[in-house]
Amino acid sequence: MPEAPVQADAAPPDSIAARYARLLHRAVLSDDPLVVETALAEAAELGREMMRAEIPLEEVSEVHHEALVDLAQAHPQLTLPSIAHRVTAPLMEAYMAYSLSFREQLEHRTSVILNARIDQIRRLESIGTLAAGVAHEFNNILGSIIGFSELLTDEVDQTSPGGQYLQHILQASFRARDLTARLLTFARDMPEVREPVDVVPVAAETLELLRATLPVGIRLVLEPLVPQAWVMADASQIQQIIMNLCINAADAIQVRDGRIQVGIETRVESTPTEWLGEHWTEPPNDPPKTQVRLSVSDNGEGMTMETRARIFDPFFTTKAPGKGTGLGLSVIHGLVTSMGGTISLDSTPGLGTRFSIDLPALTGTFEPGALDENAREAPGPATKDDEP
Numbered sequence: 001m002p003e004a005p006v007q008a009d010a011a012p013p014d015s016i017a018a019r020y021a022r023l024l025h026r027a028v029l030s031d032d033p034l035v036v037e038t039a040l041a042e043a044a045e046l047g048r049e050m051m052r053a054e055i056p057l058e059e060v061s062e063v064h065h066e067a068l069v070d071l072a073q074a075h076p077q078l079t080l081p082s083i084a085h086r087v088t089a090p091l092m093e094a095y096m097a098y099s100l101s102f103r104e105q106l107e108h109r110t111s112v113i114l115n116a117r118i119d120q121i122r123r124l125e126s127i128g129t130l131a132a133g134v135a136h137e138f139n140n141i142l143g144s145i146i147g148f149s150e151l152l153t154d155e156v157d158q159t160s161p162g163g164q165y166l167q168h169i170l171q172a173s174f175r176a177r178d179l180t181a182r183l184l185t186f187a188r189d190m191p192e193v194r195e196p197v198d199v200v201p202v203a204a205e206t207l208e209l210l211r212a213t214l215p216v217g218i219r220l221v222l223e224p225l226v227p228q229a230w231v232m233a234d235a236s237q238i239q240q241i242i243m244n245l246c247i248n249a250a251d252a253i254q255v256r257d258g259r260i261q262v263g264i265e266t267r268v269e270s271t272p273t274e275w276l277g278e279h280w281t282e283p284p285n286d287p288p289k290t291q292v293r294l295s296v297s298d299n300g301e302g303m304t305m306e307t308r309a310r311i312f313d314p315f316f317t318t319k320a321p322g323k324g325t326g327l328g329l330s331v332i333h334g335l336v337t338s339m340g341g342t343i344s345l346d347s348t349p350g351l352g353t354r355f356s357i358d359l360p361a362l363t364g365t366f367e368p369g370a371l372d373e374n375a376r377e378a379p380g381p382a383t384k385d386d387e388p
């Protein structure tokens, strides 16, 4: 059959639509298998091109549809059943190439994100190792400072100015030793151990560690409304959550009189009864659930609605390159969820932000480390005192 002129009037001759119309005509009208084969190969190339040009799938169908209408108008003698099988082949080629390159692009994007995440984990690991190494070396140096200072206290009169200076040296060295010990705990890659943890002292200890690193203009206060708040957790993860939230808060405070407030309270989840039109629903038999609420509030710059919507996305950051990786909150979200808790926030641009984390509370009083291995595996922790 001779090749008929193509009436792709609207499309410029080299546009994707015009090229597709031409190859469709060739594939449908030619009896030469080589011509048909070439047209199909071109259809596959066009499919890949359409993907590269990010043409949406609906438009790909549109291109095919228009070419088909052209064909029908140019060759009224062709009835659809006689050409149906030939029409399908180029369409399939184009579609398949389109979806294959879509997949390739998707795989490429995923691997870029994955590699970035692996790099990040490696970087964090090496920072942890470095911090642990430095802390370890530093501990040795501190050991000799403390040792020799203690030897000197035997030589020097304690009431003399020299004796008092020595006491200051010793006190400062003990503080430094305390700090390195905590650094070591923090940096070491320890396996997760869930056990009853009182959030109050963990928060106090974390804040002390943080105070040494925050700018002096920022006040960091702990305001627990309860003397104890027990949850089932890994203490170092609670520490990590508080640290990340406070560092974010400090970053959001650009004024000198900043304030970060860490609150701890317990809340009883209300399970309201419901009016069914005739009577109230029975209150549930289960005792109401108690939650420990850990909150971190700041008077920083707050967040816009767009930022709020994306903060838990991994790698989302509004910080300058090199300042933030955008992993802090996504890690926190993962930790809180794995503990059976929830995280929520209130934020007003210009006024500040409050993050609230609710974790299932353990009722009773516990002693850290009081559990033996068997008890740790058992569903309920051993309580020293059953009264809430």
Ligand SMILES: Nc1ncnc2c1ncn2[C@@H]1O[C@H](COP(=O)(O)OP(=O)(O)OP(=O)(O)O)[C@@H](O)[C@H]1O
Binding pocket: 244, 248, 249, 252, 298, 300, 301, 302, 303, 307, 311, 316, 317, 318, 319, 323, 324, 325, 326, 327, 328, 329, 330, 353
């Ligand atoms: N307290 C806050 N006030 C204002 N914006 C905040 C606050 N906490 C988080 N954000 C916003 O959420 C974004 C994501 O926070 P996230 O902790 O996940 O990453 P990051 O702090 O940018 O980087 P990273 O924690 O990995 O160093 C921040 O870039 C910031 O825009």
Ligand SMILES: [Mg+2]
Binding pocket: 244, 247, 248, 324, 327, 328, 329
């Ligand atoms: Mg952060």
